[in-house]
Amino acid sequence: MADEIRFFELNTGAKIPSVGLGTYAVTRNTVVTAVKVGYRHLDCASIYGNEKEIGFALKELFDDGVVKREDFFITSKLWCTHHLPEDVPEALNKTLEDLQLDYVDLYLLNLLIFVMTCEDTLKGVHNSGKTEKIRLTDRIRLIGRLTKFFRSGVAMEALYDSGKARAVGVSNFSAKKLGDLLEVAHVVPAVNQVELHPVWQQPKLHEYCHSKGIHLSGYSPLGSQAGENIRRRVQENPVLKMVAERLGKSPAQVALRWGLQRGHSVLPKSNSEARLKENLDVFNWSIPDDLFAKFSEIEQEKLIRGSNFVHPTCGAYRTIEELWDGEI
Incomplete structure (x- = not known):
């Protein structure tokens, strides 16, 4: 019988559901539908611009008794305008206000979210195409910000306390x-x-995180969040399609199940009820060892490269290689 792999245990002892719903460009109705068909993990971010809408959906679900807060796992992320330690509580409080929650289960600091321009302005790149400008005096190189963020007792311990x-x-x-x-x-x-x-498996990062007790969670596990062309490059990969045909599953299901068996939680996104259900149908079957080994034959290519976040003469990172430390 297949190992269902419905949860992974974090280094805090908490259990994160292995399949979550990516919420970029997701509506209130989609969240309600997703929860009703079985999702118990939402991956949110203030920069997605829909945390308030998601908050109304959660309140409706909790008030109607569809799900209890303690049975739900909610992630959100810190945006670049609040990387400084003194800004972290403000950002988290705004997220909690929008989501109508007392706490989030996981709060992430995102690295890939800003670029320094030659106009002496730090611009936060918004998914909608808008930008947010930060005063020149607030500019700090990225690693410096991260160091302060994690070293600061006010920023970190206050979140826990x-x-x-x-x-x-x-x-x-x-x-x-x-x-x-x-x-x-x-x-x-x-x-x-x-x-x-499967097209970007990151074995070095996988091994490193495993050695440090850090759980890896995969966004765009189907390639879909990054655009139609990238979706095709993942789901139309010949190895993926071959395995899907052998198992009588869709390429999307095989890609998600590959992630679970690799030890990653996965965060697919869809607004279709049928696709939401399909993406959850990954627990009562598994990819056999002989077929799982075939994934090592897939030519690797980072599809979400972050080229908008580098500049050759100014900025925190000057090349793609520097941004990813050559791990591409």
Whole structure:
């Protein structure tokens, strides 16, 4: 009988549901539908611009008794305008207000969210195309910000002491950046959320995080969040399609099940009820060892490269290689 792999245990002792719903561009109705069909993990972010809408959906679900708060796992992320230690509580409080919650289960610090321009302005790149400008005097190189964030007792211990964040983690960190962070961190991140799918398997990062007790969580596990072309490059991969045909499953289901068997939680996104249900049908079957081994034959390519976040003459990172520490 297949190991269902419905949860992974974090270094805090908490259990994170292995399949969550990515909420970028997701509506209130989609959240309600997803929860009713079985999702118990929402991956949110203030920069998605819909945390208030999600908050109304959660209140409706809790008030109607569809699900209890204690049975639910909710993640949110810190935006670049609040990387300084003194700004962290303000950002988290706004997220909690919008989500209508007393706490989040996981709060992530995102690395890949800003670029320095030659106009002496730090611009936060918004998914909607808008930008937010920060005063020149507030500019600090990224690793400096991260160091202060994790070293600061006010920023980190207050989150725990208040009970407003049950766990903290990071997103888009390379093994090298995690190593740099762990040299100064008082708290080992519970999670590193990164691009993960069969076309970008990140074995070095996987091994490093495993050795440090950091759980890997995969965004865009089907490639879909990053655009139609990238979705095709993941789900139309010949190995993936072959395995799906052998098992009588969809390529999307195989990609998600691959992640679970690899030890990653996965965060697919869909607004279709049928697809939401399909993406949850990954627990009562498994990929046999002989077929699982075939995934090592897939040519690897990072599909979400972050080229908008580098500049050759100014900024925190000057090349893609520097941004990812050569781990591409």
